[in-house]
Amino acid sequence: MTNKVILGNEAVARGAYEAGCHVATAYPGTPSTEILESVARDFKEIKAQWSPNEKVALEVAAGASIAGARVLAAMKHVGLNVAADPLFTFSYTGVNGGFVIINADDPGAWSSQNEQDNRHFARAAKVPMLEPSGPAEAKEFVKLAFDISEQYDRPVIVRITTRIAHSQEIVNFGDRKEVPVKEFVRNPQKYVMIPAHARVRHKIIEEQLIKLKEYSNTSGLNRIEKGTTKRGIITNGVAYNYVKEVCPDDNILKIGMVWPLPDDMIRQFAESVEELYVVEELDPFIEDYVKAMGISITGKDIIPLLGELKPEIVDKAMNGKDPDQALPDYTTEMPPRPPQLCKGCPHGYVFRVLNKLDLNVNGDIGCYTLGVLPPYSAMHSQGCMGASIGMHLGFEKAHGDKLARKSVAVIGDSTFVHSGITPLIDLVYNKGTGTVLILDNRVTAMTGHQDNPATGKTLMGEETHELDLEMLSRAVGVKRVVKVDPKDMDEFERIVKEEVAAKEPSVIISLRKCVLIK
Amino acid sequence: MKNIIFAGVGGQGVILASKVTMEVAKNAGYDVKESEVHGMAQRGGSVDCNVRFGEKVYSPLIKKGETDFLVSFELLELMRKLEYLSPEGTLIVNREQIDPAPVQTGAMKYPPDIEDWLKSNSKNVKIIDTREALKEAGSRKALNIVMLGVLSNYLEFGKEQWEEAIRKTVKEKFVDMNIKAFNLGREL
Numbered sequence: 074m075t076n077k078v079i080l081g082n083e084a085v086a087r088g089a090y091e092a093g094c095h096v097a098t099a100y101p102g103t104p105s106t107e108i109l110e111s112v113a114r115d116f117k118e119i120k121a122q123w124s125p126n127e128k129v130a131l132e133v134a135a136g137a138s139i140a141g142a143r144v145l146a147a148m149k150h151v152g153l154n155v156a157a158d159p160l161f162t163f164s165y166t167g168v169n170g171g172f173v174i175i176n177a178d179d180p181g182a183w184s185s186q187n188e189q190d191n192r193h194f195a196r197a198a199k200v201p202m203l204e205p206s207g208p209a210e211a212k213e214f215v216k217l218a219f220d221i222s223e224q225y226d227r228p229v230i231v232r233i234t235t236r237i238a239h240s241q242e243i244v245n246f247g248d249r250k251e252v253p254v255k256e257f258v259r260n261p262q263k264y265v266m267i268p269a270h271a272r273v274r275h276k277i278i279e280e281q282l283i284k285l286k287e288y289s290n291t292s293g294l295n296r297i298e299k300g301t302t303k304r305g306i307i308t309n310g311v312a313y314n315y316v317k318e319v320c321p322d323d324n325i326l327k328i329g330m331v332w333p334l335p336d337d338m339i340r341q342f343a344e345s346v347e348e349l350y351v352v353e354e355l356d357p358f359i360e361d362y363v364k365a366m367g368i369s370i371t372g373k374d375i376i377p378l379l380g381e382l383k384p385e386i387v388d389k390a391m392n393g394k395d396p397d398q399a400l401p402d403y404t405t406e407m408p409p410r411p412p413q414l415c416k417g418c419p420h421g422y423v424f425r426v427l428n429k430l431d432l433n434v435n436g437d438i439g440c441y442t443l444g445v446l447p448p449y450s451a452m453h454s455q456g457c458m459g460a461s462i463g464m465h466l467g468f469e470k471a472h473g474d475k476l477a478r479k480s481v482a483v484i485g486d487s488t489f490v491h492s493g494i495t496p497l498i499d500l501v502y503n504k505g506t507g508t509v510l511i512l513d514n515r516v517t518a519m520t521g522h523q524d525n526p527a528t529g530k531t532l533m534g535e536e537t538h539e540l541d542l543e544m545l546s547r548a549v550g551v552k553r554v555v556k557v558d559p560k561d562m563d564e565f566e567r568i569v570k571e572e573v574a575a576k577e578p579s580v581i582i583s584l585r586k587c588v589l590i591k
Numbered sequence: 592m593k594n595i596i597f598a599g600v601g602g603q604g605v606i607l608a609s610k611v612t613m614e615v616a617k618n619a620g621y622d623v624k625e626s627e628v629h630g631m632a633q634r635g636g637s638v639d640c641n642v643r644f645g646e647k648v649y650s651p652l653i654k655k656g657e658t659d660f661l662v663s664f665e666l667l668e669l670m671r672k673l674e675y676l677s678p679e680g681t682l683i684v685n686r687e688q689i690d691p692a693p694v695q696t697g698a699m700k701y702p703p704d705i706e707d708w709l710k711s712n713s714k715n716v717k718i719i720d721t722r723e724a725l726k727e728a729g730s731r732k733a734l735n736i737v738m739l740g741v742l743s744n745y746l747e748f749g750k751e752q753w754e755e756a757i758r759k760t761v762k763e764k765f766v767d768m769n770i771k772a773f774n775l776g777r778e779l
Binding site (some may be wrong): 319385396399401 | 600601610613614617622623624625626627628629634635636637648649650651652653654655656657667668670671673674676677678679680691692693694696698699700701702704705708712713
């Protein structure tokens, strides 16, 4: 058998390939980006695409599934927020071809605006969720997820975290199982969610969840590893590895299917040990569930709620052990090394001007969020993809013209296409007069240089229609649209001043290629 | 079991160094795990990779106090990771100072005492000057492979095993340059 050391995200792509997946969709987002890059690079059998955002990615995937294909949609944790609307209703319709959603959480917020725990989505949307503990298992779980999806007529979420997505290990390669694309069969009672149909479907998915709970108890995805002590530890995902490392003699209930959880197995495990613990990253998801079963268990009282777990954290919590210290503490103050805009980065010119003009800057998600840090210090709000423009209008609604003449919104090209277009429509529609800077560096830069609708190239490397941001801005009703190269900082400053002063909506397209692309 | 941390600044090639090491260890029949940093931190921030190999490896992260080789491509980045070193562990550091943003802006000072501190506090430290080797290799980008050359003297694998792993891992047109860099590193 061939095997190779590969990244967790590449293992996920490999799993989709071996499962006979036909279509894969995503919007790039750390730590999930390499999944679709690997699909497009390594597996030509799968039609892969970047969608403009995660909601569209999930909808294209749902369409492909209902039409009969096996399909994978991948996104980071906050991407699933964007895609939550289709998720909750395609949970009701169920699938035709297997439908697998990869959700990559980011405990520690390494490259994210929050560290939300998306296990809650599985419960709320009533979809099964699998959780591998490493790359090799991720590949196997993705394959299994396609089968579960078709067998139980549900989309299935596979949840990975940064430490799985971006860790490498030896993965065994299998062959691709060719699965024919099924026929699309019209079935409005199943696929058209008018209230009368939705009520019927709701009952069906509750029944399916009961069957899935049985599967969770018996399938082997959740398993008990007998130890020699009286202690039992329930654990999941990457934390399982830390537990194996620092508590090798304890009894372990390894959770590989985190929704629905295996009640019978949990009860049996709890009865077999004298002390019961749960070691899980982020929220007390399993802990609360076990407590609601009336079983007493220790979890977040000793395991941190915030950030990533690490072997030494679990060792301290479970065994009271401090790490060995090789050297005395180094007490000289160490300057931090925050990420920075590259030398010659077009965003650098933009933020130097915005800083000089002392404007309020509503920011967005991308490399340019680094404009908040010195030496630029020119960003004053930022929340999620596309928020800058809506917030900018909100500033004006709060303080009127006074604040609009002192503020701007900045948003990257890819982020603008992702979710900046509807707020720009809102700005015009609701009579805002603000200025929006689209920082067009001709690429989705921060996630590692992916194409998007404004670059004129697809994920598969094909030429396609290049979205014209100027025409789009004009089409939604912005009359003042200017294109300018920010490297000419005097001219750029003159234009920003002029547009911010104008009492009507304006868009400045700050056009200069990312320095890292050829 | 061997635990290695590669530390440096985003762009210094930390991930490639760990990839080559994993390849060598896997080909020698070991179980291998690694953990790396992508995304925002790569934009000139602090980066590190954990590489572990042995009969059976569970955690992709090395526990504090259990690192056998802490290999840093930059002085300050070594100091951030010291608590990961095991009492028997070895420090290998490139004698280079890259000023982080707060130093560039004058808000903070680059610690002036790193080399002296290392010499007086650690028995197992190798501070190396890679400038000549990099000049001879013909590319500053080969720093990661020069550092691997230094590390290779401490590990059980032979020169040929390393060279084979480099051939498999780096882009074809850079193979010769990197093998030269690796062997220059072995002499440092």
